[in-house]
Amino acid sequence: SSTMSLSEAEVQSARGAWEKIYGDAEDNGTAVLVRMFTEHPDTKSYFTHFKGMDSAEEMKQSDQVRGHGKKVFSAINDMVQHLDNSEAFLGIVTPLGKKHATQLKIDPKNFRIICDIILQLMEEKFGGDCKASFEKVTNEICTHLNNIYKEEGW
Numbered sequence: 001s002s003t004m005s006l007s008e009a010e011v012q013s014a015r016g017a018w019e020k021i022y023g024d025a026e027d028n029g030t031a032v033l034v035r036m037f038t039e040h041p042d043t044k045s046y047f048t049h050f051k052g053m054d055s056a057e058e059m060k061q062s063d064q065v066r067g068h069g070k071k072v073f074s075a076i077n078d079m080v081q082h083l084d085n086s087e088a089f090l091g092i093v094t095p096l097g098k099k100h101a102t103q104l105k106i107d108p109k110n111f112r113i114i115c116d117i118i119l120q121l122m123e124e125k126f127g128g129d130c131k132a133s134f135e136k137v138t139n140e141i142c143t144h145l146n147n148i149y150k151e152e153g154w
Contacts, residue, residue, distance in 0.1 A: 004086060004140050010064050011083045013133040018080045020126050021118070024075060029069025032117045034059045040113055046106055071116065079141060093141065097148030108149045 006014070021028050034056050037044045044050050049064050060067045075096060098107040115138035123131040143153035 004083075004089075006083055006136055006140065007082070010133070010136060014083065014137045015080055017122060017126070017130045017134040018077070018137070020130060021122055022077055022080075024072055025073040025077070026066055026070045028121060029071075029073035030060060030066045031069075032072070032114060032121060033065055033069045035117050035121075036113055037065075038112075039117075043110055043113065044109075047106065076118075076141070082139065083137065083140075086121075090144065093144045094148055097145045098152060100145075101149045101152040101154060106144055108154060111145050 036058050037050060037053075037059060044053075045063075047068070050059065050062070053059050053062060053065075075092070078092045079089055082092060100111075101108070119131045119135060119138060122134055
């Protein structure tokens, strides 16, 4: 049974799209974060060790930025692998959402920002079809994260 609002075909094409960008998880994950920090400098305030970095070049070289980029992509990859299993999908999204809401206190609007940048990168590298087939997945992820935040009293 397909989870949430994605059909079997949508799950398959979303996985195909994701595989392309995940093939180079560290570089693409880094590119997404660097773009977020550059275009939305307030997001840097959550990362104490990124605060002093102003140039995109400096961020790109940073082991901490690269490490976190890879981490973000790994988490999304786990979600993508479980799009056809609600329980497993929520088992990944729920603890992640709770941690970001309660411990890290990250504003949930930042999840949308990251997802939009991933979609932009997909379009730039692989075209509009790639982006289109992943858009529903980012909506699912953001919806579920927002629900968890609401449960945590945001």
